[in-house]
Amino acid sequence: MTRRRTPKAVxxxxxxxxxGRALALEYARRGSAVAVTARREAELAELAKEIQAAGGRAVPYVLDVRDEAATKDVLSRADHEIGPLDMVVANAGVAAGGLAQNMAWPDVERVLDINTKGAICTILCALPVFLSHGHGHLxxxxxxxxxxxxxxxxxxxxSKAAVSTFLQSLRVDLRSTRVSxxxxxxxxxxTPMGAGSRFPRPFEWSAERAATYMANRLERRPAVISFQMPHTAMSALARVLPRAVYDLVAPMLVK
Ligand SMILES: NC(=O)c1ccc[n+]([C@@H]2O[C@H](COP(=O)([O-])OP(=O)(O)OC[C@H]3O[C@@H](n4cnc5c(N)ncnc54)[C@H](OP(=O)(O)O)[C@@H]3O)[C@@H](O)[C@H]2O)c1
Known part of the structure; x- marks a missing residue:
C-alpha cells in the first residue's frame, strides 16, 4: 500500500x-512551506503575505518558465531557503483558442514555449535536485x-498532450528511483484562463475545490489524476469513437 504524505516543501x-495560487494556499494550510513562482511580482508578494499572515511559510520568486538557467537557479535557491524540496508542480500555462487556420505563428510558439517546453524544463531542472535528495514528487x-x-x-x-506523453515516459525511466x-x-x-474560454463549462469547479482535490489525490502519488469524472469519461469515449463520428460530434462542443 502507498503511504500517504503531505510534502514538507513544495x-x-x-x-x-x-x-497555482489555490494550490499554494492549500499546501500552506496543510503545513507545507511553499515556493511560489510566476512572472508577476506584486501578485506573488501578496500571496506570500497572505500565507505568512495565516501562520504559513511562503517565499515568492519571480520566474519565467521559458528561461532554463533562471529555472535551475530559482529551484536551487528555493531548495536551500525552504527545502529540501520534496514536490515540484509545473503548473504555469497559457490558453490558446481559435481555428487552427487562423492562428498566428508567434501565438503558436508562445503556447508551446510556455505549456510544453516550460513544463518539461521545470520538471527536468527539478529532477537532479530530487535524485540528489534520493526522493521527490514531480x-x-x-x-x-x-x-x-x-x-x-x-x-x-x-501542447498538453506532449506534456502527458513526456510524463508517461519519465515515469518509466524513473522506475528504479524513489522519484514519483x-x-x-x-x-x-x-480561473482567469478559464473565463476566456469558448467552451460551455459544465461541472466547472472553483480553483479552491480543484486544489483540495489535487492535494488529497497527490498524497498517494498516482500516475494520473483527472477530473471531473464526466469529462474524464467523455474523453475516454472520444478516443475510441470511430473517426467519422468524432469529426461530426466534436464541433458541437464549442459555442
Ligand atoms: N482553468 C482551466 O479550466 C484549466 C483546465 C485544464 C488545465 N488547466 C491548466 O492549469 C494551469 C493553470 O491555469 P489556470 O487556469 O490557473 O490559469 P491562470 O489563472 O491564467 O494561471 C496561469 C498561471 O501561469 C503563469 N504563467 C503564464 N506564463 C508564464 C511564464 N512564461 N512563466 C511563468 N509563469 C507563467 C501565470 O503567471 P504570470 O502571468 O504572473 O507569469 C499564472 O500564474 C495551466 O497549465 C492550464 O493550462 C487549466
Whole structure:
C-alpha cells in the first residue's frame, strides 16, 4: 500500500493566479512551506503575505518558465531557503483558442514555449535536485484537452498532450528511483484562463475545490489524476469513437 504524505516543501510555477495560487494556499494550510513562482511580482508578494499572515511559510520568486538557467537557479535557491524540496508542480500555462487556420505563428510558439517546453524544463531542472535528495514528487498540470484534439484548441491540445506523453515516459525511466511522477489532467476550473474560454463549462469547479482535490489525490502519488469524472469519461469515449463520428460530434462542443 502507498503511504500517504503531505510534502514538507513544495515548489509551484504559475502561482500568481488560478489553480497555482489555490494550490499554494492549500499546501500552506496543510503545513507545507511553499515556493511560489510566476512572472508577476506584486501578485506573488501578496500571496506570500497572505500565507505568512495565516501562520504559513511562503517565499515568492519571480520566474519565467521559458528561461532554463533562471529555472535551475530559482529551484536551487528555493531548495536551500525552504527545502529540501520534496514536490515540484509545473503548473504555469497559457490558453490558446481559435481555428487552427487562423492562428498566428508567434501565438503558436508562445503556447508551446510556455505549456510544453516550460513544463518539461521545470520538471527536468527539478529532477537532479530530487535524485540528489534520493526522493521527490514531480507533478505537472496538463489537461483533459490533451487526451483528444479538441475543436478550436489544436495548439493547446497538442501542447498538453506532449506534456502527458513526456510524463508517461519519465515515469518509466524513473522506475528504479524513489522519484514519483504525477500527471494532473485537469477539467474545467474557474480561473482567469478559464473565463476566456469558448467552451460551455459544465461541472466547472472553483480553483479552491480543484486544489483540495489535487492535494488529497497527490498524497498517494498516482500516475494520473483527472477530473471531473464526466469529462474524464467523455474523453475516454472520444478516443475510441470511430473517426467519422468524432469529426461530426466534436464541433458541437464549442459555442
Ligand atoms: N482553468 C482551466 O479550466 C484549466 C483546465 C485544464 C488545465 N488547466 C491548466 O492549469 C494551469 C493553470 O491555469 P489556470 O487556469 O490557473 O490559469 P491562470 O489563472 O491564467 O494561471 C496561469 C498561471 O501561469 C503563469 N504563467 C503564464 N506564463 C508564464 C511564464 N512564461 N512563466 C511563468 N509563469 C507563467 C501565470 O503567471 P504570470 O502571468 O504572473 O507569469 C499564472 O500564474 C495551466 O497549465 C492550464 O493550462 C487549466
Amino acid at each position: 515548489f509551484i510555477t504559475g502561482a500568481s493566479s488560478g489553480i 507533478v505537472a498540470v496538463s489537461s483533459l484537452a490533451g487526451r483528444v484534439g479538441l475543436p478550436r484548441s489544436s495548439v493547446y491540445s497538442a 511522477v504525477t500527471d494532473i489532467q485537469a477539467g474545467f476550473v474557474n
